[in-house]
Amino acid sequence: MAAVAESVIKPASRFRFILDRRDVLGSVFVAPAILYVLLLVGLPFLMAVYYSVSAYTIYNPSWQFVGLENFQQIVQDPEFRRTLSNTFIFTFGSQALGLVLGKFGALVLLRPFPGRKLVRALIILPWAVPVALATVAWQWMFDSLYSVINWTLIALGFITRAQAPNWLGTTDLAMISVIVVNAWRFFPFAVVIFLAGITAVPQDVLDAATVDGAGFWRRNYQIIVPMILPIVAIGLIFGIVFTFTDLSIVFLMTQGGPIDATSVLGFKGFQTGIVSGDVSHGAAISLFMLPVLLVVVIFMLRFIRRREI
Amino acid sequence: MAAVSTRDIVKKFGDVPAVNGISLTVPDGEFMVLLGPSGCGKTTFLRIICGLERQTSGDLLIGDDVVNDIPPRARGVAMMFQSYGLYPHFTVRNNIAFPLKTQSVPGADIAKKVEWASQLLGIGHLLDRRPRQLSGGERQRVALARALVREPTALLLDEPLSNLDAKLRASARLEIKQFQQRVGITTVYVTHDQVEAMGMGDRIAVIDQGQVRQVGTPTEIYDDPADRFVATFVGTPPMNIVARNGGFLGFRPENFLPKEMIDDEPCTEFRFRVDRSEYLGSERIVYGVLDGFDPGQVITAKLPPAHVAEESIRPGEWHPFAVRNSALRHFDKDGKRAVRA
Numbered sequence: 001m002a003a004v005a006e007s008v009i010k011p012a013s014r015f016r017f018i019l020d021r022r023d024v025l026g027s028v029f030v031a032p033a034i035l036y037v038l039l040l041v042g043l044p045f046l047m048a049v050y051y052s053v054s055a056y057t058i059y060n061p062s063w064q065f066v067g068l069e070n071f072q073q074i075v076q077d078p079e080f081r082r083t084l085s086n087t088f089i090f091t092f093g094s095q096a097l098g099l100v101l102g103k104f105g106a107l108v109l110l111r112p113f114p115g116r117k118l119v120r121a122l123i124i125l126p127w128a129v130p131v132a133l134a135t136v137a138w139q140w141m142f143d144s145l146y147s148v149i150n151w152t153l154i155a156l157g158f159i160t161r162a163q164a165p166n167w168l169g170t171t172d173l174a175m176i177s178v179i180v181v182n183a184w185r186f187f188p189f190a191v192v193i194f195l196a197g198i199t200a201v202p203q204d205v206l207d208a209a210t211v212d213g214a215g216f217w218r219r220n221y222q223i224i225v226p227m228i229l230p231i232v233a234i235g236l237i238f239g240i241v242f243t244f245t246d247l248s249i250v251f252l253m254t255q256g257g258p259i260d261a262t263s264v265l266g267f268k269g270f271q272t273g274i275v276s277g278d279v280s281h282g283a284a285i286s287l288f289m290l291p292v293l294l295v296v297v298i299f300m301l302r303f304i305r306r307r308e309i
Numbered sequence: 310m311a312a313v314s315t316r317d318i319v320k321k322f323g324d325v326p327a328v329n330g331i332s333l334t335v336p337d338g339e340f341m342v343l344l345g346p347s348g349c350g351k352t353t354f355l356r357i358i359c360g361l362e363r364q365t366s367g368d369l370l371i372g373d374d375v376v377n378d379i380p381p382r383a384r385g386v387a388m389m390f391q392s393y394g395l396y397p398h399f400t401v402r403n404n405i406a407f408p409l410k411t412q413s414v415p416g417a418d419i420a421k422k423v424e425w426a427s428q429l430l431g432i433g434h435l436l437d438r439r440p441r442q443l444s445g446g447e448r449q450r451v452a453l454a455r456a457l458v459r460e461p462t463a464l465l466l467d468e469p470l471s472n473l474d475a476k477l478r479a480s481a482r483l484e485i486k487q488f489q490q491r492v493g494i495t496t497v498y499v500t501h502d503q504v505e506a507m508g509m510g511d512r513i514a515v516i517d518q519g520q521v522r523q524v525g526t527p528t529e530i531y532d533d534p535a536d537r538f539v540a541t542f543v544g545t546p547p548m549n550i551v552a553r554n555g556g557f558l559g560f561r562p563e564n565f566l567p568k569e570m571i572d573d574e575p576c577t578e579f580r581f582r583v584d585r586s587e588y589l590g591s592e593r594i595v596y597g598v599l600d601g602f603d604p605g606q607v608i609t610a611k612l613p614p615a616h617v618a619e620e621s622i623r624p625g626e627w628h629p630f631a632v633r634n635s636a637l638r639h640f641d642k643d644g645k646r647a648v649r650a
Contacts, residue, residue, distance in 0.1 A: 208394030211359050212455070213382035213411035226398045 051283035058277035097183035102190020142167035171261035193235035197228030311372035318367035329519030342510030350519035387456035537644035562611040564636035
């Protein structure tokens with residue numbers, strides 16, 4: 001007994017239970033994430049801001065401050081203005097198409113039919129396949145000579161060989177093509193979001209709507225869609241952020257062509273800043289993403305806060 | 310308003326029958342309670358009446374019309390769901406107005422009817438709130454207002470009180486009953502709670518395994534159960550059933566009394582060994598076994614506490630108990646009610 005009492009009295013080191021304190025342990029756990037964000041997001045961002053107001057190129061790496069000259073130059077460039085509008089068309093076009101496809105996909109997958117589990121697994125494929133692989137496949141489907149789409153249209157008698165569209169060689173068709181590919185990549189995500197949302201709507205509410213006289217369309221657009229809007233909005237916001245900053249599909253399929261018809265901000269910034277070595281103008285181009293992303297992020301944070309209440 | 314009746318309704322999910330041939334008529338203006346244990350098919354039956362499920366076979370009539378293939382919105386029945394099914398993104402006003410909007414009722418009429426329904430249920434001050442800002446009792450009234458606003462021919466209620474706390478449930482029970490009497494609407498009310506069934510129903514249909522076991526007034530159901538299931542399902546504690554002469558003998562715990570308390574009428578005597586007794590304030594529940602019957606079967610007696618002094622009923626001792634012959638119920642070997650064994 002005496003021994004036990006003695007060991008209790010023995011004063012513990014000040015730091016012995018330091019990790020039991022929530023504030024200390026929490027900081028320790030959060031530190032890697034904060035370091036990661038500071039080093040790999042914060043620092044490059046600050047460097048981009050500085051590059052954009054300097055005359056830095058890889059041939060003349062001077063840190064000479066030139067003010068907003070780079071911005072003035074690119075805004076006056078019609079190619080850049082086209083890129084800016086392309087980015088909006090690309091982003092919102094593919095999101096809208098992806099959402100519509102996602103809603104339909106979710107409604108189809110909610111109905112029981114033989115092989116539904118297999119289809120549910122397959123529908124994730126566009127999202128899971130590496131973007132480079134998928135894009136190469138699409139490139140062949142849109143090829144001017146070997147396009148399976150054109151081949152089908154000709155075989156079905158809708159068009160003749162001479163009328164076959166050159167998907168990636170015509171300005172409007174090329175934009176439609178990259179939008180379709182991006183929507184195809186985004187739509188499994190939309191399906192999952194819609195499925196999660198729709199299955200979370202209580203059956204009682206749907207039954208009540210049916211008994212209250214609502215048909216299919218009214219049930220969908222006055223009951224289900226408004227109820228799942230917060231979830232869909234979060235999904236859409238993520239989609240916008242990913243698409244607005246994306247360059248992979250454009251880079252792999254069209255290289256921004258023909259004549260800049262599919263050039264988007266990410267691609268243009270990469271071409272100017274990295275490929276051509278004009279780092280300062282490349283940084284200025286990329287920074288044009290900032291206002292849009294800022295607005296989107298503010299929306300996202302407000303949405304999350306509203307859902308918490 | 311109209312009568313609702315069914316002819317031999319069967320509903321199978323795969324090979325499993327949920328409703329197994331129910332024929333039931335609810336006359337115009339009656340308050341009919343469907344009472345049964347969970348999983349007995351009562352909710353499925355209600356969903357067939359309102360059209361959310363299609364019966365496998367059988368006919369459903371509302372008024373004089375067979376409505377088997379008429380969609381829910383055209384049947385003119387309203388249903389109130391267990392968790393109310395209020396639209397969370399609408400205000401109370403729009404929740405109540407929704408059934409009218411789907412019928413393309415003109416806006417001015419909608420406002421008038423919403424006003425009428427909300428006054429009827431005393432929720433006029435809640436019209437601009439959303440369902441999540443309401444208490445359980447208020448939600449229930451909104452759901453009732455929404456069900457009534459288009460003046461349905463029949464009102465279907467699926468366990469509407471099960472989400473309320475005990476105190477609120479008692480007052481809501483009274484309110485719904487009074488309300489139904491005032492409006493005079495044909496009502497089918499599903500519950501597993503016999504207190505609700507006994508207290509509210511004009512008539513009760515006791516349902517088990519997809520079949521109606523008995524239809525009758527609360528008195529008939531309680532005093533003259535048609536079979537052993539009804540006898541043991543209704544009543545707390547349930548009726549005591551003992552095997553005798555190849556059949557069964559049933560008696561309610563409150564009719565099973567110490568011999569000295571019965572002196573006016575012919576009665577049947579039992580020797581009763583008390584094992585345990587519970588004092589519940591207004592009554593005393595006594596558990597024990599009967600001499601000469603299955604010693605594993607627990608028999609209950611419900612005694613008025615004032616009559617029996619604490620010391621006269623001692624655990625472990627045999628006491629003379631009896632049941633008035635008029636209170637004995639006889640069942641045949643299949644559990645059906647027999648006239649007299």
